[in-house]
Amino acid sequence: LAACDSGKSNVLKIGTNAEFPPFEYIGDDGNPDGFDIALMKAIGEQMGVEIQIENMEFKSLIGAIESGNIQGIIAAMTVDDERKKSVNFSDGYYEAHQMVLVRKDSDITKAEDLNGKKIAVQEGTTGDFVASGDPDWEYILGTSLQNTEVSRMKKGLDAVIELKNGRVDAVIIDSNPAQVFAKENADDIKIVEGIQSETETYAIAVTKEDEDLLNKINAALKTLKENGKYDEILKQYIEQ
Ligand code: GLN
Structure with missing residues (x-):
């Protein structure tokens, strides 16, 4: 050692x-x-x-x-x-994957709907790479996101707060924290069930x-x- x-x-x-x-x-x-x-x-x-x-x-x-x-x-x-x-x-x-969180009234239902949208992430995470359209991470949602405006927060919870307050349209974050945050804020936000992601380790x-x-x-x-x-x-x- x-x-x-x-x-x-x-x-x-x-x-x-x-x-x-x-x-x-x-x-x-x-x-x-x-x-x-x-x-x-x-x-x-x-x-x-x-x-x-x-x-x-x-x-x-x-x-x-x-x-x-x-x-x-x-x-x-x-x-x-x-x-x-x-x-x-x-x-x-x-083994985890990415999930997309949106407000309950959102009309985002598939990955392509995220193009041109405001997305909050935790800075420097795989969710950040996906939201930013990094070609190395294109396989995660099966598409390279275009023209997104990415807000990079220090914590996942800060990204969720941006979403709740209407400052962004979506959050991209790892599956288990996504489920925890969705459950804790169930009156305001939901997981987009129609967006499937590949796994990461x-x-x-x-x-x-x-x-x-x-x-x-x-x-x-x-x-x-x-x-x-x-x-x-x-x-x-x-x-x-
Ligand atoms: N799994 C993601 C990554 O490695 C997020 C990790 C985290 O935010 N703690 O980038």
């Missing part, structure tokens, strides 16, 4: 953005909680290291690995070729400096999938 060099051999600093329920959010005790946090702690236990969670903005996470402030990221982060230039990704631990990002750490995380993840602990955490945090 790179952490050994600093003398703190038993601490692994892992970054997250605790604004993305049910994967990470601030729990009742004021500390980060959620599926990812529980999974990472179980991985740490398996590895015999203590996990120290560092909460920061989503778009700062990769830079924090590059500058050595953290050794890994668990943040519902999708495996992506561009990000692979800066970090290594573990084996996948969850969440993985733990690890510093490129430490191949050994990547291998250990993958080994621990494999054990947790085999011994039922992964399923237990899934059941605890994610409604099936």
Whole structure:
């Protein structure tokens, strides 16, 4: 472990953005909680290291690995070729997709209806890439969105507030948070059921400096999938 060099051999600093329920959010005790946090702690236990969670903005996470402030990221982060230039990704631990949220009276029913519309997203996320018409992410909705006006917010919830207040026409965000936000704001917003998305894979990002750490995380993840602990955490945090 790179952490050994600093003398703190038993601490692994892992970054997250605790604004993305049910994967990470601030729990009742004021500390980060959620599926990812529980999974990472179980991985740490398996590895015999203590996990120290560092909460920061989503778009700062990769830079924090590059500058050595953290050794890994668990943040519902999708495996992506561009990000692979800066970090290594573990084996996948969850399959998600994108969902489109609109106000209840919206006439948006298919992906093409989003062309020319105002869309709020969380900055630097795959939802941002899709909304911005990034050709690498065209496969997600099966179309490259044209002439959209994208509002990039720090949190997913801020994007939802933009939508509720009528400042944008839609929000594009990962499926599980979309369901949480839709449920919590059911009087005002809904998921566009007619828009189907391809899947993307969440993985733990690890510093490129430490191949050994990547291998250990993958080994621990494999054990947790085999011994039922992964399923237990899934059941605890994610409604099936
Ligand atoms: N899965 C999306 C991404 O990796 C969103 C992650 C997030 O907002 N925490 O970009």
